[in-house]
Amino acid sequence: MSFFSSPLISWTDKGLYCEAGGFHIDPHRAVDLAVITHAHSDHARRGHKKYLCVRDGIELLKTRVGKKIAVEGFAYGEAFALGDTTVSLHSAGHILGSAQVRVQRGNEVWVASGDYKRDRDPSCAPFEVVPCDTFITEATFGTPQFVWEKDLEHGRLIHEWWEETAAKGKNCVLFGYSLGKAQRILAELAPFATKPVLIHSTIAELTECYRREGKVLAPTSVLTDVLYYLFDSEELRGELILAPPSILREGWASKLGRFETAFASGWMTPGGFGFNRYDRGFVMSDHADWDDLNLTIRQSGAHRVFVQHREGELIRHLRKSGIDAHHVEQLRVDNYTSLGGTVLKLL
Ligand SMILES: [Zn+2]
Numbered sequence: 001m002s003f004f005s006s007p008l009i010s011w012t013d014k015g016l017y018c019e020a021g022g023f024h025i026d027p028h029r030a031v032d033l034a035v036i037t038h039a040h041s042d043h044a045r046r047g048h049k050k051y052l053c054v055r056d057g058i059e060l061l062k063t064r065v066g067k068k069i070a071v072e073g074f075a076y077g078e079a080f081a082l083g084d085t086t087v088s089l090h091s092a093g094h095i096l097g098s099a100q101v102r103v104q105r106g107n108e109v110w111v112a113s114g115d116y117k118r119d120r121d122p123s124c125a126p127f128e129v130v131p132c133d134t135f136i137t138e139a140t141f142g143t144p145q146f147v148w149e150k151d152l153e154h155g156r157l158i159h160e161w162w163e164e165t166a167a168k169g170k171n172c173v174l175f176g177y178s179l180g181k182a183q184r185i186l187a188e189l190a191p192f193a194t195k196p197v198l199i200h201s202t203i204a205e206l207t208e209c210y211r212r213e214g215k216v217l218a219p220t221s222v223l224t225d226v227l228y229y230l231f232d233s234e235e236l237r238g239e240l241i242l243a244p245p246s247i248l249r250e251g252w253a254s255k256l257g258r259f260e261t262a263f264a265s266g267w268m269t270p271g272g273f274g275f276n277r278y279d280r281g282f283v284m285s286d287h288a289d290w291d292d293l294n295l296t297i298r299q300s301g302a303h304r305v306f307v308q309h310r311e312g313e314l315i316r317h318l319r320k321s322g323i324d325a326h327h328v329e330q331l332r333v334d335n336y337t338s339l340g341g342t343v344l345k346l347l
C-alpha cells in the first residue's frame, strides 16, 4: 500500500482540514467552509461563513447554531466537487442527518467518521460501511470493557419500567441527551406508549425537527405546560418524564412527586460512569461499542487509521492486527511525513 506524502485531511488548530478541497470538517473555530457531520454541539459550532451537511439534518443544525446560517444540504451518497476533491456524505447512524465524510482525490479515498453507531435506531438512517484507504474514526467507547448486547428492545423495556413504576404510584424520570438520545427513546417507545411522554422544554423543538422529517415518535407533552395546569395540591403520578441529566439541578425535583430515575446511555455499561448511579439503567448508546469499532474499521478496508477521542487502547489493538494506526494528531502536516512503516509515493 502506498500513501500520498501529504495528508488529504490534516489536523490543524481548528480541527480536521482538507486543503485540496478548501474545507474543514466539524471545525471548532470559525472558518469559511465547514462540512458538519451532525448537530451535536462539539461538532456544530456557530460562526462559520458557510455550512454543508446532510439535507435531513439542516433543521437540527439551524436550531442549534442559528436560523440564518448559510447552509447547503445534500442527500446521502450525493457526490459534489470541492476544490480538487469529490466529497459525499454517508449515514453514520448516530442521530438524524448524521454523516461520515468521504473525500476522494484522484484514486485516493479518505473517510472521516464523525460520531457513529451500528445499533438499530428507528429515529435515523442506518450506518453505511464506506470503503476507503484511510479512515479517521471516533473511539468514544474504544476500550474492550465497552461491549453491549445488540438488538435489545429498548422501547419495550422502558415501557415495562414505566408500567411497573406507575403501578407503585410513582413517576419515571428517564435521563438522556436532548438531541439524538431523547428522540431515539421516543421512536423506540412509539409502538408501546398509550399516553404522552412528558418532555423537558430543551427537547421539544428538536423533537419537532424529527417529526417534520417524518420520524414516527411516541406522543409528547411539554413538562412545564403540564405542571402549569396542576393545582397546588396535585402532583404528577404514573408519568414518564424524559429530560436531560441537568433537570435535577433546576429545582424541578420537588414538583415531580415520587419518582425513580434511569439513564439511557452506553455509560451504563459496568465500569462506565453512570453504572449504579440510578434506579435503572438502559444500555443504549449513540456510539459504536468496542466490537463495532473494530468491525467497522475492518469492513472499511482501510490500511491506515487515525483515532479521535479515546485512542490508546484501540491504536495498540489495531497495530497488533496489522493496521497502521495512529492518533489523529499525527495528521498534523509536520508529523505526517514522519509516520514509519509505509511507502510514500504518489499513486
Ligand atoms: Zn455526536
Ligand SMILES: [Zn+2]
Binding pocket: 040, 042, 043, 115
Ligand atoms: Zn461527538
